[in-house]
Amino acid sequence: MRRGRPAGGAVRVLALDAAQPFDFEHRARQKLAKEQQLTVGIVGFGTFGQFIAKRMVLAGHRVLATSRSPYQMQARSIGVDFYQDVDDFCEEHPEVVILCSSILSTAAVLRSLPVQRLKRNTLFVDVLSVKAFPKQLLLRELPPEMDILCTHPMFGPDSGKGSWRGLNFMYEVVRVGGDAGRMARIENLLRFFRSEGCRMVEMTCEEHDRQAASTQFVTHTVGRMLGEMELSSTDINTRGFEALLNLVENTSHDSFDLYYGLFLYNANATEELQRLEMAFDRVKKQLLGRMHDIVRQQLQLPEAGEPHPGSPGSQSPPSPQQQQQQQRLLSAVGQPPVLDFGGRGGAGSSSSAGEAVQVEVLAPEQQR
Numbered sequence: 001m002r003r004g005r006p007a008g009g010a011v012r013v014l015a016l017d018a019a020q021p022f023d024f025e026h027r028a029r030q031k032l033a034k035e036q037q038l039t040v041g042i043v044g045f046g047t048f049g050q051f052i053a054k055r056m057v058l059a060g061h062r063v064l065a066t067s068r069s070p071y072q073m074q075a076r077s078i079g080v081d082f083y084q085d086v087d088d089f090c091e092e093h094p095e096v097v098i099l100c101s102s103i104l105s106t107a108a109v110l111r112s113l114p115v116q117r118l119k120r121n122t123l124f125v126d127v128l129s130v131k132a133f134p135k136q137l138l139l140r141e142l143p144p145e146m147d148i149l150c151t152h153p154m155f156g157p158d159s160g161k162g163s164w165r166g167l168n169f170m171y172e173v174v175r176v177g178g179d180a181g182r183m184a185r186i187e188n189l190l191r192f193f194r195s196e197g198c199r200m201v202e203m204t205c206e207e208h209d210r211q212a213a214s215t216q217f218v219t220h221t222v223g224r225m226l227g228e229m230e231l232s233s234t235d236i237n238t239r240g241f242e243a244l245l246n247l248v249e250n251t252s253h254d255s256f257d258l259y260y261g262l263f264l265y266n267a268n269a270t271e272e273l274q275r276l277e278m279a280f281d282r283v284k285k286q287l288l289g290r291m292h293d294i295v296r297q298q299l300q301l302p303e304a305g306e307p308h309p310g311s312p313g314s315q316s317p318p319s320p321q322q323q324q325q326q327q328r329l330l331s332a333v334g335q336p337p338v339l340d341f342g343g344r345g346g347a348g349s350s351s352s353a354g355e356a357v358q359v360e361v362l363a364p365e366q367q368r
Helices: 024-036 047-058 072-077 086-091 106-112 132-141 180-195 205-228 239-252 256-264 269-299 320-332
Strands: 002-004 012-014 039-043 062-066 096-099 123-126 147-153 168-175 199-202 338-340 358-360
Touching (some): 039 047, 047 072, 062 086, 096 106, 106 132, 123 180, 132 205, 147 205, 168 180, 180 199, 205 239
Parallel strands (some): 039 096, 096 123, 123 147
Antiparallel strands (some): 002 012, 338 358
């Protein structure tokens, strides 16, 4: 501001920003928000579709949805425009189409979309838990003019119920046209997840599946195994056991179709399942092997090639009490039982009175 005193004693005030309206900054923010606002169409308005849609509406985006099941009431309650007819949905020309269908149904859902009713530069986004499969599917089925962004929000309605801060969001820009505005549209969509606090991880779909087989698939497998054991809380829970109960709780909310999809459409899952089985077998062998060694020491059993107590060449026949103890301990560690016909003269015994005869009953896998 500059002050001057012209002739006559009047004071003239010059303000550099006097021409700007009082709400200039507010209008500028509104303009910027409108430029970043997207019209997003969600295909598959189940639990996850509604979960994503609600956050996007709160962020100021216009959200449309379509699904085979009628979700008009649920959509209206969160500010989403729902279209039961998929043709009507496509004729609204959403800039971004997010596929929120299940892994097993995605191929059929995509092929049923009348993509010719969409704009040729529409951006397609998938949010599946496997990535190489939808990447190849979208490249194969969509017209080459359409953009493709593969993503995996590594959280859901349970784990992301509150804040998304710090939760992983993986993505790969698979295909985008040369127009600068199309890349800006992708950036606007990614900005939404970034502004919600997600940890953004740019990664190829193939690398995602390799790593996810060791994390997500193993997690779901262990959770389902523990669920089959019907674990329940106790009065003396440890923190570790609480973590296992939480794992069972989280995985039990996911459908078996999701788990099966993680297995069927990730080429690395079979190898991880085999590694899990082999690891369990190794741990089991370590436990039983150590138990066998302790039992042998307690019973003073001979090593391989040495005579058994009571057999020819042995100087100290086992007493009946020792035989019973051996039977109990050997049965506990999975050893074949030993039948004693000594001194009974029963059928099938050719021993003289007082002579102990031990008959070892072989397990089926030990028989030749």
